[in-house]
Amino acid sequence: MTDFGAAISTAFALVANLDSDLSEVVALSLQVSLSAVLIASIIGLPVGAALALFRFPGRTFLVIVLNAFMGLPPVVIGLIVYLLLSRAGPFGVLGLLFTPTAMIIAQVLLITPLIAALARQVMETLWLEYEEQLRSLGSTPLRSLGVLLRDGRYSLVTAVLAGFGRAIAEVGAVMIVGGNIDHVTRVMTTSIALEVSKGNLALALGLGIILVILSVLVNGLVYVLRGIHRQGVTP
Amino acid sequence: MMSADAPTILPLELNAVSLTLGDKRLIKDISCTLEAPQITIIIGPNGAGKSLLLRLCHGLLQPSAGAIDWRGAAGRNPSPHQAMVFQRPVLLRRSVQANIDFALSLRKVPRRRRRALIEEALTRAGLKRFAKSSARLLSFGEQQRLALARSWALRPQVLFLDEPTASIDPAATHVIEEVILAMREEGTKIIMSTHDLGQARRLADEVLFLHRGRLKEKSDAAAFFAAPKNDLAQAFLRGELLWWQRRELTPP
Numbered sequence: 219m220t221d222f223g224a225a226i227s228t229a230f231a232l233v234a235n236l237d238s239d240l241s242e243v244v245a246l247s248l249q250v251s252l253s254a255v256l257i258a259s260i261i262g263l264p265v266g267a268a269l270a271l272f273r274f275p276g277r278t279f280l281v282i283v284l285n286a287f288m289g290l291p292p293v294v295i296g297l298i299v300y301l302l303l304s305r306a307g308p309f310g311v312l313g314l315l316f317t318p319t320a321m322i323i324a325q326v327l328l329i330t331p332l333i334a335a336l337a338r339q340v341m342e343t344l345w346l347e348y349e350e351q352l353r354s355l356g357s358t359p360l361r362s363l364g365v366l367l368r369d370g371r372y373s374l375v376t377a378v379l380a381g382f383g384r385a386i387a388e389v390g391a392v393m394i395v396g397g398n399i400d401h402v403t404r405v406m407t408t409s410i411a412l413e414v415s416k417g418n419l420a421l422a423l424g425l426g427i428i429l430v431i432l433s434v435l436v437n438g439l440v441y442v443l444r445g446i447h448r449q450g451v452t453p
Numbered sequence: 454m455m456s457a458d459a460p461t462i463l464p465l466e467l468n469a470v471s472l473t474l475g476d477k478r479l480i481k482d483i484s485c486t487l488e489a490p491q492i493t494i495i496i497g498p499n500g501a502g503k504s505l506l507l508r509l510c511h512g513l514l515q516p517s518a519g520a521i522d523w524r525g526a527a528g529r530n531p532s533p534h535q536a537m538v539f540q541r542p543v544l545l546r547r548s549v550q551a552n553i554d555f556a557l558s559l560r561k562v563p564r565r566r567r568r569a570l571i572e573e574a575l576t577r578a579g580l581k582r583f584a585k586s587s588a589r590l591l592s593f594g595e596q597q598r599l600a601l602a603r604s605w606a607l608r609p610q611v612l613f614l615d616e617p618t619a620s621i622d623p624a625a626t627h628v629i630e631e632v633i634l635a636m637r638e639e640g641t642k643i644i645m646s647t648h649d650l651g652q653a654r655r656l657a658d659e660v661l662f663l664h665r666g667r668l669k670e671k672s673d674a675a676a677f678f679a680a681p682k683n684d685l686a687q688a689f690l691r692g693e694l695l696w697w698q699r700r701e702l703t704p705p
């Protein structure tokens with residue numbers, strides 16, 4: 219128990235003092251996951267919108283692939299990216315394995331389907347409501363897409379935040395493709411796994427505390443946005 | 454140029470129009486010609502096909518057979534000259550005035566002309582004090598008035614309304630009927646469905662009676678309400694035909 223108590227107080231001290239090892243790991247985590255969310259949103263939001271609005275060849279196939287990827291465990295996605303990037307793999311020449319870029323790729327694969335699926339849900343509901351009125355007013359498909367993105371913006375931000383939550387909390391995929399190399403590819407989750415196995419509870423706990431704070435912040439943001447959304451908005 | 458200044462796209466001619474959705478024939482062989490500038494009221498029991506007919510005329514649905522022709526359009530696109538108010542108002546998640554502004558921008562009305570049109574439409578619908586409020590926070594009746602004001606701002610040659618007062622109170626209904634009459638005065642052709650016979654009597658110049666997807670009667674309003682020719686229309690006016698089944702009705 220005293221060990222545990224000591225670990226907690228050390229952990230808080232580490233967080234409070236912004237310990238340099240700790241901040242390095244946190245910074246890399248944020249850098250990797252924010253990049254992944256940015257890329258995944260750029261791909262996922264339009265894909266989700268297109269799936270909701272348009273009927274095109276290959277649409278069903280895309281939906282199936284998205285749903286399948288959404289259900290895959292992160293380690294499997296890590297494995298796929300590993301095979302693709304490994305020396306013998308098709309993209310081996312790029313030398314990306316065990317770099318932050320590899321981790322970003324894995325997280326993009328992990329959360330793009332989630333963001334696309336959530337976006338599609340949001341857009342489909344809105345489109346069901348708006349379609350006839352927009353067509354009646356003479357809106358072009360592109361203009362309609364703009365209206366849906368604008369009017370669904372709060373729900374879409376929620377989808378993006380959900381993607382960020384999944385990316386930052388994920389351990390299996392980044393462990394496999396990043397390799398958890400100190401000062402290079404060590405992020406919060408892989409670091410926690412390592413420190414726990416080494417018995418270094420203080421650092422692990424410190425990181426855990428930061429993850430919890432981040433998670434609370436993100437969820438708080440989602441909650442606030444939902445609130446704004448419900449009340450309606452005035453531009 | 455606003456739609457109202459352009460040459461008219463009327464008359465609207467339906468030639469043996471049918472609509473099949475899935476395996477159901479929902480609109481059956483309707484032919485008629487609708488002329489400017491009267492108010493045409495479509496009545497008929499629930500499920501008769503009033504909403505489908507309006508959507509067909511407005512171009513939101515394509516007929517499975519037959520043809521719908523805007524005879525006056527003469528090669529022009531008729532869509533920008535029409536507007537529609539739906540049974541449930543559909544408003545964008547932005548302010549009251551921005552909703553009208555958006556519709557005007559889709560019709561390519563220059564920005565400098567929009568302010569006056571918006572103000573006029575909102576005043577007409579009694580919504581001026583809500584101009585900057587969020588449209589989605591208005592009451593149902595106010596939202597429907599806004600949907601009508603938005604249509605009015607467009608100055609369409611033809612306005613379709615699908616039971617616009619179905620679930621709103623008498624005061625809001627009154628405002629809506631006033632606006633409809635004002636629009637007719639300005640030369641807009643009104644084509645509207647309603648289940649409210651009192652409203653039909655108040656507004657109609659011409660009545661279409663629909664039953665189970667068929668056009669059973671098309672008459673001048675005065676003649677229709679004095680004595681409908683069709684037996685089902687007679688039953689409907691007596692209040693005996695509330696659903697489309699002929700249930701307790703004995704065929705003549």
Ligand SMILES: Nc1ncnc2c1ncn2[C@@H]1O[C@H](COP(=O)(O)OP(=O)(O)O)[C@@H](O)[C@H]1O
Nearest residue numbers: 474477479497498499500501502503504505506
């Ligand atoms: N999309 C659809 N698919 C199948 N049936 C429909 C569809 N839309 C309407 N119907 C049916 O067509 C009939 C006429 O509908 P509608 O035009 O809405 O009647 P109303 O006269 O009450 O407006 C109804 O029986 C309705 O159930």
Ligand SMILES: [Mg+2]
Nearest residue numbers: 503504615616
């Ligand atoms: Mg209807």
